[in-house]
Each structure stands twice: as structure tokens, then as C-alpha cells.
Amino acid sequence: MSTSSLIEGLDADVQVSRGAFALSAHVRVPGGEVLAVLGPNGAGKTTLLRTLAGLIPLRQGRISIAGTVWDDPATDVFKDATERRIGLVFQDYRLFPHLSVLDNVAFAPRARGVKRAAARAHALETLQTLGLDALAARRPAQLSGGQAQRVALARALASGPAMMLLDEPLAALDARTRLEIRSELRRRLTSFSGPSIVVTHDPLEALVLADRILVLEEGRIVQTGTPAEVARRPVTEYVARLMGLNLYAGRLIDPAHGRIRLDSGGELIAASIPEGLPADAKVLAVLAPTAISLHLGELPEGSPRNVWAGTVSGVELLTDRVRVAVKGAPDALVDVTAAAVAELRLTPGLEVQLSAKAGEVTAYPAP
Numbered sequence: 001m002s003t004s005s006l007i008e009g010l011d012a013d014v015q016v017s018r019g020a021f022a023l024s025a026h027v028r029v030p031g032g033e034v035l036a037v038l039g040p041n042g043a044g045k046t047t048l049l050r051t052l053a054g055l056i057p058l059r060q061g062r063i064s065i066a067g068t069v070w071d072d073p074a075t076d077v078f079k080d081a082t083e084r085r086i087g088l089v090f091q092d093y094r095l096f097p098h099l100s101v102l103d104n105v106a107f108a109p110r111a112r113g114v115k116r117a118a119a120r121a122h123a124l125e126t127l128q129t130l131g132l133d134a135l136a137a138r139r140p141a142q143l144s145g146g147q148a149q150r151v152a153l154a155r156a157l158a159s160g161p162a163m164m165l166l167d168e169p170l171a172a173l174d175a176r177t178r179l180e181i182r183s184e185l186r187r188r189l190t191s192f193s194g195p196s197i198v199v200t201h202d203p204l205e206a207l208v209l210a211d212r213i214l215v216l217e218e219g220r221i222v223q224t225g226t227p228a229e230v231a232r233r234p235v236t237e238y239v240a241r242l243m244g245l246n247l248y249a250g251r252l253i254d255p256a257h258g259r260i261r262l263d264s265g266g267e268l269i270a271a272s273i274p275e276g277l278p279a280d281a282k283v284l285a286v287l288a289p290t291a292i293s294l295h296l297g298e299l300p301e302g303s304p305r306n307v308w309a310g311t312v313s314g315v316e317l318l319t320d321r322v323r324v325a326v327k328g329a330p331d332a333l334v335d336v337t338a339a340a341v342a343e344l345r346l347t348p349g350l351e352v353q354l355s356a357k358a359g360e361v362t363a364y365p366a367p
């Protein structure tokens with residue numbers, strides 16, 4: 001992170017309350033970086049966005065961007081929403097229905113006092129850059145969902161924002177359009193010089209769009225990291241589930257052999273343990289559902305080192321495979337093929353053996 005990108009960036013120590021709910025999160029986003037904010041319902045994602053946008057004043061803390069202070073209760077500084085240069089994009093686009101695409105995009109510069117002709121020229125230039133100039137004369141009602149979302153992005157970028165805030169920007173689009181717009185959005189945001197924050201419920205969107213992911217739970221940051229780090233080493237059940245992984249908390253009872261006693265019951269052996277971890281250290285272990293096999297009765301010769309018994313509790317069809325929930329010590333989600341479901345006659349109540357290679361268990365210190 002260079003000094004100049006920090007100066008261009010956001011530094012927000014956000015402390016706010018909404019009734020009984022409190023949000024406490026220090027968020028730093030350098031210029032040019034895209035941060036995705038993930039979290040379960042009620043985690044505080046919207047509260048964070050609204051606070052950054054100037055709709056909720058801080059109780060404590062400080063928000064500054066590119067060296068300008070937007071909110072600092074200690075020194076009585078508060079810039080309201082109209083004074084913050086923010087490009088907002090919402091899932092429902094919120095275009096002005098009575099204005100043409102061109103005038104929608106020209107709206108922000110007009111509102112800042114730029115003359116009509118100059119604002120329109122700038123809007124046209126922005127539309128051209130995004131390949132949308134053919135739509136300039138249309139009204140929002142004459143646009144497809146994908147086009148409307150592109151225009152909403154153009155409008156936000158044309159406002160000359162210091163920061164981009166996007167709230168579930170792709171949620172209203174059908175799957176195919178979402179895929180198309182997602183990669184385009186990524187390109188646009190990375191070429192924007194200020195910080196961008198995207199709130200999303202969709203882990204795939206976060207993984208594809210963002211340089212960094214921040215996970216909020218109950219008003220606190222539980223994890224930040226690159227998409228790869230978060231996907232590889234989730235620190236809470238919520239993140240593990242989002243990433244489609246089994247996560248187990250436990251203690252390292254035998255570092256030399258990678259033996260971990262799990263808090264939920266049972267043990268796992270990991271082929272490698274981070275160096276220097278002492279016996280009894282608290283660790284997390286992840287195991288992908290695809291790395292576990294199910295068997296009926298005796299296991300074949302040369303079986304993996306992790307073998308345990310369980311009872312099938314659920315069978316769910318995913319797009320390309322079947323996810324089997326198994327109760328045991330520990331519980332596990334296991335992904336198998338539809339052929340395996342038929343062959344093993346996997347139905348709830350069936351007793352099975354689970355197995356996983358020690359090399360498939362990733363262990364790391366618990367935070």
C-alpha cells in the first residue's frame with residue numbers, strides 16, 4: 001500500500017448505535033481498492049453504508065477520506081450526505097424515471113452547479129467510455145435490468161465521486177446478466193482511483209469483485225483478508241458456510257502427529273500443522289465437503305487416517321452434485337455425485353463411515 005493510495009483512501013473508525021444495536025468497525029480502504037462487505041442479516045452492513053454516506057452521524061470515531069474529515073464528533077465536524085462526494089449504486093438502480101439516460105447521468109454535475117451544456121457533454125463522455133451512448137435518449141422504463149444497472153454505475157461515476165458505495169448492486173439481475181455485469185463492474189471499479197465498498201450477500205460476488213473481503217457479524221468485524229485468504233481460512237461458522245467448508249474448532253493435543261481434539265466431539269488428524277504451535281493450542285481446522293468420502297460397512301485397505309461414524313441427516317441436490325449432511329463426531333457436510341447417492345442409497349437415518357485424508361485437513365491457529 002503506497003502512501004499516495006492511503007491519502008486517497010478511506011479511514012473510517014465507525015462507532016454508531018441503532019436502538020439496542022451497536023456497530024463498531026474500523027474500516028480502511030486505500031484508493032483503487034474494492035472492499036466487499038459480507039455478513040448475515042442484521043450484521044450492520046446497511047448501517048455501515050448509511051453512516052459512510054452521511055445518513056447516520058457517528059456517536060464516536062472519525063471518518064476521513066483523501067485527507068478530508070467527513071465526521072468527527074470530537075471536533076464537531078459533520079458533513080451531510082449532500083456534501084460527501086459519494087457515487088451510490090443500489091440494487092433497484094433508482095434512476096429518475098422522467099429523465100433520459102443522458103440527463104440521469106448529467107444530474108450530479110448539474111446539482112453541483114455545472115452548466116447544463118457542460119454537464120451533458122461530460123455525461124455523454126462517460127456514457128461513451130462505458131459503451132452506453134446508444135442509450136442516451138432512452139427513459140429508464142425502456143432499459144433492461146442490465147442496462148439500467150450500467151446506467152446507474154455511469155451516473156455514480158460521472159458525479160466525480162471520492163468514493164463508490166454499492167449496495168447489493170447485482171441482486172436484482174437474472175443469473176446470466178449478473179455474470180456479465182459482474183466482470184464489467186470489477187473492471188470499472190478497479191480503474192476508479194478512489195476506494196469502493198460493495199455490500200453483498202453473495203460470497204461468489206465478493207470473491208470475484210473484491211480485492212479484500214470484510215466480514216461483519218453482530219456489528220463487529222470478524223475477519224478481513226483477500227478473497228483467497230478468507231476462502232482458505234474462515235474464522236467463523238458463518239464464513240465457513242458461505243465458502244462451503246466444514247469448520248471445526250479444537251485443540252492441538254499432539255503437535256508431532258497433527259492430532260486435534262474437536263470442541264464438538266471427535267478428533268481429526270492434519271498432515272501439517274503450522275510450525276511452532278504448542279500442545280493444547282487452540283486451532284481451527286477446515287475440511288472441504290468434496291474431500292470427505294462416505295462408505296457403508298468396512299473401509300477398504302490403506303484407508304485415510306481420518307475415519308469416523310455418522311448418520312445421514314439430510315440430502316440436498318446442488319447444481320452439479322449432492323450435498324449430504326451427516327451427524328457424528330464431528331458433524332460434516334459431504335459432497336457426492338448423484339450416482340453415489342443411488343449406489344449407497346443415501347437417505348436420512350442411514351449409518352455411514354466417513355473418511356478424509358490427513359492432507360485434506362487444513363489447520364491454523366484460532367484468532
Ligand SMILES: Nc1ncnc2c1ncn2[C@@H]1O[C@H](COP(=O)(O)OP(=O)(O)OP(=O)(O)O)[C@@H](O)[C@H]1O
Pocket residue numbers: 018019020021039040041042043044045046047048
Ligand atoms: N432505525 C433503527 N432503529 C433501531 N434499530 C435499527 C434501526 N436500523 C437498523 N436497526 C437494527 O440494526 C441492526 C443492523 O441492521 P442493518 O440493516 O445494518 O443490518 P444488515 O447487515 O444490513 O442486514 P440485512 O442483510 O438484513 O440488510 C439490526 O438488528 C436492525 O434491526
